[in-house]
Amino acid sequence: MSISLDDKLVVAISSRALFDFEEENRVFEAGDAAGYMQLQLQRLDQPAKPGIAFSLIQKLLAFNDTTSQRVEVVVLSRNDPVSGMRVFRSAQAAGIHLQRGVFTQGRSPFGYLRPLKATLFLSTNADDVRGALAAGFPAARVLTESVRAGTNYPAEVRIAFDGDAVLFSDEAEQVFRRARPRSLPEHELTKAAQPLPGGPFKPLLTALHRLQQAGNPQMRIRTALVTARSAPAHERAIRTLMDWKIDVDEAMFLGGLPKGEFLREFEPDFFFDDQTRHVDHAALHVPSGHVAAGIANALLSP
Template sequence: MAVTLDDKLVVAISSRALFNLEEENAVFEGGDATAYMQLQLDRVEQAAKPGIAFSLIKKLLAFNTETIQRVEVVILSRNDPVSGMRIFRSGKANDIKLERGVFTQGSSPFRYLRPLRAHLFLSANADDVREALAAGFPSARVLPESVLAAATNYPNEVRIAFDGDAVLFSDEAEQVFQSHGLDAFQQHESSKALQPLPEGPFKPLLAALHRLQQAGTPQMRIRTALVTARSAPAHERAIRTLLKWDIRVDEAMFLGGLPKGEFLREFEPDFFFDDQTGHVAHAAQHGIPSGHVASGVSNTKH
């Protein structure tokens, strides 16, 4: 029987998103690839410390049992194959089961997302994330310089928070807000309250998490939150869209423009996805592992 990943939640992640490799990356960015490779080889027995997405990955892998593998994590990295040895060993030392990896030695790795059929790609490289989003894969740029979150209070729960417009939903409504202001946005969304929003780049991930939750294990569960700047009456269209998709979120926060960081700190997500760098940076300041989704009008290059 052929090996396949079709029945699994597949997360592709760069080595810098999973582990703290900023000291090594500084050597790489300095342009001395040989010195970088040698440094990784010298440290091959030294396990790298957890990075920004470590908690998310470790918890998702906890959905696997000895008999059923529901989640697959694949390293997708610009690293060289020599450095890959250290990544796999670091995974084992940190009790992260890594079996597959693609190491491209400086080339963009995003093209391998298609054969992997990945549901999520996390990377510290902004260009790779943009290319992956353009190819139709839920992708986010992590902020490796962020402060790691404190130990979670929810060891048996994967908590993920999503922005709405340009993340779970398309940026259709955001375009109205950017062009015509808040009043026009509210009127637009009220008039279309019964019309579902088009899908955004992270709808496939939310759907995959929903399937994982339904097929899950008593030892682990998923809790999701919609954290959006929308407020009444624009909230209704977002709720009805999720109902149309037959996907529920556990919590919804319609903040009407309030800063998201303090609310996220109370929810304590293992990861938060937003299309606006300001929201991502603010969340990171509150110790929330965050990823920037470079989609929609807010990320259009001028």
């Protein structure tokens, strides 16, 4: 019988997003690729410490059991195959079940997302993330300077999402930036009953919903919408989720307040946002990733 990933939530993740390879990466960034490879080889039997996305991966894999394998994690990395050996050994030492990995030795790996049927791509490389998003895959650049995930909810995968340009399209953000900001509440109020188009992370939210519905007595998923929207613009966001028949456990309409302190209370294993100022502030409190999508990032591009 042929093997397929069709029915799984597939997370493709880079080595530095899963493990703390920052010391080794400094050697690579200094221009010494051979020295980097040699250092990884020297440390082959030294398990790497957990990286920023480790908690998210560990908890998602806990949905697997002896009767059902619902989640697959694949390392998709610019690393060389020699360094890949250390990744697999570090995963084994940490109890992270990895079977598959693609190591491209410096070349962009995001093209392999399609044959992997990836549900999510997490990487520390901004160009790879942009390429993945352009190809239609939920993807985020992991901020390696982020605070690590807390340990208060071992039986819950906690994920927080921004709304516009992440779960939803950036339609509202375009109105906000191209028209007067005061016109946004009126725009959203008049379209409150009209669902927003899906954003780049709608497929991930849908996959998480299916995973939750499949059930697991040991693990559950708790999601939060954390948005700068305020009333009356909140209604369209809620009605959009209702139209998708997807529930989120918590919704925070912060009206421009900094998100970091609220996220610290929610304690997610990961937070996704499209705006760098929000992500940078959130990273002071929780594991965070930048989604380089929508007009906010188009305006930042050279």
